[in-house]
Structure formats: structure tokens, C-alpha cells
Amino acid sequence: MERIEESIKKYFDKSVTDRERAIFEGGIALGAIYHQFIGIPIIKDKAIIEALEKVISKSMGLQPYRESVEVKINFDLIKGEKRHAYDYETLKGKHLDVKVKTKYGNSRAIVRMRYIPEIDFTLMYIEKIEKLRSK
Amino acid sequence: MERIEESIKKYFDKSVTDRERAIFEGGIALGAIYHQFIGIPIIKDKAIIEALEKVISKSMGLQPYRESVEVKINFDLIKGEKRHAYDYETLKGKHLDVKVKTKYGNSRAIVRMRYIPEIDFTLMYIEKIEKLRSK
Amino acid sequence: MERIEESIKKYFDKSVTDRERAIFEGGIALGAIYHQFIGIPIIKDKAIIEALEKVISKSMGLQPYRESVEVKINFDLIKGEKRHAYDYETLKGKHLDVKVKTKYGNSRAIVRMRYIPEIDFTLMYIEKIEKLRSK
Amino acid sequence: MERIEESIKKYFDKSVTDRERAIFEGGIALGAIYHQFIGIPIIKDKAIIEALEKVISKSMGLQPYRESVEVKINFDLIKGEKRHAYDYETLKGKHLDVKVKTKYGNSRAIVRMRYIPEIDFTLMYIEKIEKLRSK
Numbered sequence: 001m002e003r004i005e006e007s008i009k010k011y012f013d014k015s016v017t018d019r020e021r022a023i024f025e026g027g028i029a030l031g032a033i034y035h036q037f038i039g040i041p042i043i044k045d046k047a048i049i050e051a052l053e054k055v056i057s058k059s060m061g062l063q064p065y066r067e068s069v070e071v072k073i074n075f076d077l078i079k080g081e082k083r084h085a086y087d088y089e090t091l092k093g094k095h096l097d098v099k100v101k102t103k104y105g106n107s108r109a110i111v112r113m114r115y116i117p118e119i120d121f122t123l124m125y126i127e128k129i130e131k132l133r134s135k
Numbered sequence: 136m137e138r139i140e141e142s143i144k145k146y147f148d149k150s151v152t153d154r155e156r157a158i159f160e161g162g163i164a165l166g167a168i169y170h171q172f173i174g175i176p177i178i179k180d181k182a183i184i185e186a187l188e189k190v191i192s193k194s195m196g197l198q199p200y201r202e203s204v205e206v207k208i209n210f211d212l213i214k215g216e217k218r219h220a221y222d223y224e225t226l227k228g229k230h231l232d233v234k235v236k237t238k239y240g241n242s243r244a245i246v247r248m249r250y251i252p253e254i255d256f257t258l259m260y261i262e263k264i265e266k267l268r269s270k
Numbered sequence: 271m272e273r274i275e276e277s278i279k280k281y282f283d284k285s286v287t288d289r290e291r292a293i294f295e296g297g298i299a300l301g302a303i304y305h306q307f308i309g310i311p312i313i314k315d316k317a318i319i320e321a322l323e324k325v326i327s328k329s330m331g332l333q334p335y336r337e338s339v340e341v342k343i344n345f346d347l348i349k350g351e352k353r354h355a356y357d358y359e360t361l362k363g364k365h366l367d368v369k370v371k372t373k374y375g376n377s378r379a380i381v382r383m384r385y386i387p388e389i390d391f392t393l394m395y396i397e398k399i400e401k402l403r404s405k
Numbered sequence: 406m407e408r409i410e411e412s413i414k415k416y417f418d419k420s421v422t423d424r425e426r427a428i429f430e431g432g433i434a435l436g437a438i439y440h441q442f443i444g445i446p447i448i449k450d451k452a453i454i455e456a457l458e459k460v461i462s463k464s465m466g467l468q469p470y471r472e473s474v475e476v477k478i479n480f481d482l483i484k485g486e487k488r489h490a491y492d493y494e495t496l497k498g499k500h501l502d503v504k505v506k507t508k509y510g511n512s513r514a515i516v517r518m519r520y521i522p523e524i525d526f527t528l529m530y531i532e533k534i535e536k537l538r539s540k
Contacts, residue, residue, distance in 0.1 A: 004219045004524055011521070011530040016428075020531070023425050024516070027432020028529055035441035036174055038309040038360070041197040048193045055175075055190040058183045062176040064220035084139045085199035086391045090308070093360070111429070116416070119409055121356045124433055125416040126425070139389055146386070146395040151293075155396070158290050159381070162297020163394055170306035173444040173495070221526045225443070228495070246294070251281070254274055256491045259298055260281040261290070274489045309441055310460075311467040318463050325445075325460040328453050332446040334490035354409045355469035 018105030019129060025065045025102040026111030030124040033060050033069075033098055034113065040091045044078040052091075056098075067101040067108065074115075093122030106132050153240030154264060160200045160237040161246030165259040168195050168204075168233055169248065175226045179213040187226075191233075202236040202243065209250075228257030241267050288375030289399060295335045295372040296381030300394040303330050303339075303368055304383065310361045314348040322361075326368075337371040337378065344385075363392030376402045423510030424534060430470045430507040431516030435529040438465050438474075438503055439518065445496045449483040457496075461503075472506040472513065479520075498527030511537045 012021070037056055042048065053071040061069045073095050082088055094115040102109050108130040116123045147156070172191055177183065188206040196204045208230050217223055229250040237244050243265040251258045282291070307326055312318065323341040331339045343365050352358055364385040372379045378400040386393045417426070442461055447453065458476040466474045478500050487493055499520040507514045513535040521528045 004221065008221070008521075008524065008528065008530070011517075011528060011532070013531050013533050015534060016531050020425055020428050023421075023429050024432040024529075024531055027429040027434075028436035029432075031433035031436030031438075032440045033436075035309050035437045035439075039171055039305050041194045043197055048190075048197075051186065051190050051193060055183075055186050058186060059176045062178055062183075062217065062223040082197065086139060086143070086389055086393070088197040090363070092362075112416075116413075119356055119413065123356070123413065123416060124429075125413070126418050126421050126429055127416075128418050129420060143386075143389065143393065143395070146382075146393060146397075148396050148398050150399060151396050155290055155293050158286075159293050159297040159394075159396055162294040162299075163301035164297075166298035166301030166303075167305045168301075170302045170304075170444050174440050221524055221528070225498070227497075247281075251278075254278065254491055258278065258281060258491070259294075260278070261283050261286050261294055262281075263283050264285060274491060278491065306444055311464045313467055318460075318467075321456065321460050321463060325453075325456050328456060329446045332448055332453075332487065332493040352467065356409060356413065358467040 017107070019107040019109070021104040022065065022102045022107040022109035023111070023126060023129070025104060026100055026109040026126065027124070029060060029063060029066060029069065029100040029102065030098065030111055030113045032063070034093060034096070034122065038091055038093065041088050042073070042078060042091050043082050043088045044075065044080050049073050049075060049078070065102045065104050067103045070099040072097040096122065099127070103132070108132055152242070154242040154244070156239040157200065157237045157242040157244035158246070158261060158264070160239065161235055161244040161261065162259070164195060164198060164201060164204065164235040164237065165233065165246055165248045167198070169228060169231070169257065173226055173228065176223050177208070177213060177226050177230075178217050178223045179210065179215050184208050184210060184213070200237050200239050202238045205234040207232040231257065234262070238267070243267055287377070289377040289379070291374040292335065292372045292377040292379035293381070293396060293399070295333075295374060296370055296379040296396065297394070299330060299333060299336060299339065299370040299372065300368065300381055300383045302333070304363060304366070304392065308361055308363065311358050312343070312348060312361050312365070313352050313358045314345065314350050319343050319345060319348070335372050335374050337373045340369040342367040366392060369397070373402070378402055422512070424512040424514070426509040427470065427507045427512040427514035428516070428531060428534070430468075430509060431505055431514040431531065432529070434465060434468060434471060434474065434505040434507065435503065435516055435518045437468070439498060439501070439527065443496055443498065446493050447478070447483060447496050447500070448487050448493045449480065449485050454478050454480060454483070470507050470509050472508045475504040477502040501527060504532070508537070513537055
């Protein structure tokens with residue numbers, strides 16, 4: 001239903017390029033992932049962590065113009081196996097390494113979120129922008 | 136590590152019974168599930184929905200004294216397949232049918248959250264309480 | 271509209287007492303608060319922190335049978351004033367000290383959530399239960 | 406502490422312009438606001454709604470390069486006053502009208518999120534981009 005996507009263009013500033021639109025969608029994706037999933041209980045269990053990575057990837061990949069959402073939860077930063085009822089933690093920014101590829105028209109943006117120890121901050125940044133041959 | 140669980144008892148009112156503790160944990164589980172997962176993008180796709188059900192079940196089952204967390208997302212209430220970039224919805228209370236079994240000492244509480252059309256509300260309630268033979 | 275509240279009783283196990291219902295509602299409140307508000311950007315600024323405490327208190331006090339929701343965000347655990355663009359943190363369990371009073375029929379439950387250093391965990395517990403004279 | 410902000414530039418693709426960076430930050434802001442605040446209990450009460458608008462504005466304004474975060478919650482779309490214990494609703498995308506101004510170097514991006522009935526969707530879009538005289 002290309003018509004709906006066309007009809008949405010009227011809300012955007014006319015000067016916005018395909019490249020800028022891809023970047024905008026990438027920003028939305030990262031902000032959304034952090035604030036939706038932070039707080040989920042986790043433990044150092046491959047099956048649980050991989051299932052969570054997959055759900056974040058698949059669900060957030062439904063948003064517009066996402067080409068792929070790759071999610072790695074840093075296993076080494078999770079505490080060990082559950083030894084008592086209160087022995088688990090919750091998903092935090094430092095656990096996340098997320099790469100989102102968005103594609104709009106003739107452009108692809110590759111944006112990333114990962115913990116940067118130097119600034120003690122889970123940084124969201126634009127890793128690469130690619131020009132595509134054709135739409 | 137039973138000792139940690141014992142040491143936590145001192146924070147609780149002394150008059151709290153096993154049955155009441157199981158009910159309290161059930162309440163926590165339901166409040167947590169609703170407010171953690173509402174807002175996740177979804178579409179009418181069995182693979183995505185089942186993966187999400189499993190992740191909610193496994194992650195929220197890590198909290199203390201959960202025996203099981205059964206999650207059904209009401210497939211019939213989800214809009215059809217994605218036809219354009221903006222054609223998806225987000226998880227809402229009305230989609231959720233969750234049954235949590237908590238067990239503490241000699242008691243099991245079965246608590247539930249599901250949409251009740253009569254009151255247009257996603258109700259959280261105590262479905263059943265069971266007395267167990269032994270700890 | 272007492273009728274609606276009466277009509278909801280049929281979903282609950284018949285053996286549930288007023289005291290247990292108050293405890294259940296208290297559990298829901300704590301699980302909900304943690305998983306709704308964790309992740310909000312904060313800094314060590316009295317005006318922002320007090321506004322956030324008030325919003326948590328007022329919004330979560332709308333849920334059923336809440337008598338009061340007292341929220342203290344531990345100011346001493348928040349990093350200092352913002353010195354550069356990336357210098358802020360997000361609300362975590364350790365910052366929260368929440369006391370919820372719920373009232374159902376002839377019972378009041380006072381439940382609490384606060385960080386316990388001994389177990390490095392934000393514990394949710396039943397602090398006190400009170401029998402009320404009359405409904 | 407300009408140095409930290411400078412040191413972060415190395416993570417970004419070298420070709421990213423100030424204008425693109427402002428757009429990226431705007432996208433992050435909108436994705437974050439939606440997924441952080443959706444689900445909060447609300448009623449048609451000016452004091453509660455205005456307090457919530459202010460908290461969203463102030464807390465999300467702490468993220469990098471936000472010049473302002475204006476939040477309007479559509480009062481007309483909220484159900485009437487609370488008549489019984491279960492008579493409230495939760496914040497949804499359709500309630501939100503958010504305008505974020507981000508500023509990076511010589512550019513300002515004005516991005517917006519609001520419900521568009523035509524597509525039954527809470528759209529995030531780039532409303533305007535401005536070139537600034539100087540940094």
C-alpha cells in the first residue's frame with residue numbers, strides 16, 4: 001500500500017533527504033529499544049538471553065523502514081546462575097549492543113547503541129551511511 | 136542459598152502467612168508484566184507472537200517464588216498482516232491473558248490478568264489459592 | 271458506582287479475605303511502579319526529582335484501592351549536576367524508596383520497595399497490615 | 406566539558422553533518438518518549454496531566470542536544486472523572502502531541518509525534534529543520 005507511505009510525506013519538511021529520513025528512523029529505533037526493554041529480569045542463561053535478543057530484533061524490526069535489527073546482550077556482564085530467589089538482575093543499557101539498519105529510498109543508515117566505558121554511557125551513534133544504487 | 140531468603144523475612148510484617156506471601160508475589164508479577172511489556176510492536180504473525188509469549192514467561196519467571204508464568208497473547212485481537220510500513224500495532228492490556236502460579240511455603244496462589252469486556256478493563260485477580268501438603 | 275466493584279468479586283477465589291485483597295493490590299502497585307518508571311533520565315536537581323516523585327505518586331495512586339503512594343527518590347545516590355551533554359543517568363531500582371498503602375474492606379496493607387544493600391536488591395515487601403474498625 | 410563531546414565524535418561516520426546529527430537526536434527523543442511513558446495510569450484531571458507533561462518534558466530534555474521538549478497530552482481524548490475503582494485508563498500514543506527541538510552545531514531539528522487519524526497511527530516526523538547563524 002505505497003499510497004499510505006506517500007501520504008505521510010506531507011507531514012515531513014520538504015527539504016528532508018532520503019539519507020536524513022533513514023537517519024531519523026534509526027534514531028527512533030534506538031530510543032525505542034532502550035526505553036522499552038530496560039528493566040526485564042535476566043540471568044546468565046543462553047536460552048533466555050537468545051530468546052530475548054530475538055524478540056527485541058523481531059518486534060522492533062516491525063517499525064517502518066527497518067531493514068534489520070541485530071541485538072547482542074553482553075553475556076559476560078550478566079551475573080552467574082541463579083542461586084537463590086532474589087539472585088537475578090534486570091536488563092540495563094550496558095548489556096546492550098544493538099545495530100539497526102534502516103533503508104529509505106536511496107539510502108541506508110547503520111546506527112548503533114552500545115556501552116562506552118570511557119564515558120560510562122550507553123551511546124547511540126550513526127556508524128555508517130550508505131548510498132544505494134536504486135530504490 | 137536458603138540463608139538469604141531467611142534473612143529477608145525480617146523485613147516482612149511478622150503476621151504475614153505463607154498464603155499471603157504467595158498472593159503478594161502474584162500481585163507483583165502481574166503489575167510488572169503489564170508495565171514492562173505494554174508498547175512492544177506486534178503484528179498477526181505466529182512466530183513473533185509465540186516468541187514474545189515465551190520471553191515474557193521465561194524472564195518474569197525469574198522473579199522470586201514464581202512457579203510458572205503462562206502467557207497467551209490474544210491472536211484474534213491483533214490486526215492482520217503488515218501491508219505497509221506503518222501497519223502494525225503495539226501490545227496492549229486487552230491482548231494479554233496471563234496466569235502466574237506462585238508458591239511460598241505451604242501455599243500456591245494462581246493469579247490472572249485478562250481483559251474483561253464488561254468493564255472494559257484488563258483485570259488482575261486472584262483465581263485460586265491452594266494449600267500444599269508440605270513445603 | 272459500587273455495582274461494578276461488586277461485579278468484579280466473582281472473578282476472585284471466594285476464600286480471599288479483605289486482608290489478602292489489600293496485600294494483592296499492594297503487590298501489583300510495586301511491580302507496576304518499578305517496571306513503568308525505570309529508565310527515565312534523571313539528574314541531581316531537586317525540581318526534576320520532586321516532580322517525578324509527585325507524578326509517580328499521583329498516577330499510580332489511580333489504580334484500585336490505593337490509599338496513598340509515597341515515593342522518595344534517593345537524592346544522594348544520583349550523580350552530580352550535568353557538566354556535558356552525556357552527563358545524566360537513568361532511574362534505577364536502587365534510587366527508589368516507595369511506600370504504598372492499600373485499603374480494601376476492613377484491612378489496610380502497607381507495602382514497601384527499597385534497595386537493600388545486604389542482598390544488592392531492590393526488595394518489595396509487606397511492611398505492615400492493619401485491621402480497620404469499619405469499612 | 407567540551408572534550409567529552411568531542412571524543413564521542415569518533416564513533417560517528419565522518420560524513421555526518423550537523424543537520425543530520427540534530428535529526429538523529431530528534432529521532433532518539435521521540436522513540437524514547439513513546440516507549441518510556443506509554444502505560445502510565447491517567448484520568449481527566451488537569452493537575453495530574455499537567456504534572457505528567459512537565460515530567461516528560463523535563464526528564465527527556467536531559468538527553469543530549471535537546472533544546473526543548475514540549476508535551477501536550479490530548480485532554481479531550483481522556484475518559485471522564487473516576488467514578489469507581491477501575492475507572493481510569495493508561496497513556497497511549499493517541500494521547501500524545503510532542504514537539505522536540507534538538508540543536509547540534511549550526512542546525513536545529515524540530516521533530517514531532519502525534520496521532521494521525523487518517524492512518525490510525527501515532528506518527529513521528531521531521532517537522533522543520535533550521536540553519537543557525539553560528540554555533
